[in-house]
Amino acid sequence: EAGVTQSPTHLIKTRGQQVTLRCSPISGHTSVYWYQQALGLGLQFLLWYDEGEERNRGNFPPRFSGRQFPNYSSELNVNALELEDSALYLCASSLIQGRYTEAFFGQGTRLTVV
């Protein structure tokens, strides 16, 4: 069974540009999460989508946005890129089952802003 897949794997953008990252969850999973792993800042929660709706948002500015499609895949959009947006962006998926949800992560997209 395929795991969580993310594309592209690496990306270089210029400050001020916009970028779109993509994530395909494990088949059957309805929830998708986005995390940012920036150097020195650890893993920070960005967004959670479930059944096509944004369910929760981390402490990031509005230029970070996303969506989830009917097939449960997801996009993360970052507008007006800043140098500090350089990071590994990780997507995870899970299936909501009561109180306990196990998240499976993709390999990540390495974004470099120059």
Place this chain on the structure above:
Amino acid sequence: GNSVTQMEGPVTLSEEAFLTINCTYTATGYPSLFWYVQYPGEGLQLLLKATKADDKGSNKGFEATYRKETTSFHLEKGSVQVSDSAVYFCALKEGNNRLAFGKGNQVVVIP
């Protein structure tokens, strides 16, 4: 709010040594607890988990016990291998389904 604290700094040890990585948490209620591992250049892999007090998670020779009285979930392995070199993250699942992570510990195993 909820938070996870891991011991500071990288951990360097020799092959077959005993590994302990400390993890303590602050949370309301009884969160689920996890250890994730990140090998160089890769994403996160779930290593083990525990969902209630006194549960012991185990996988690949690693163990961690959910200790409510000390709010801890320390990771242990009795005999590490070079292939265990990676970054290890402790995490808890909050009520809104987000994971709160510790800062991670780089583990380097020397042959």
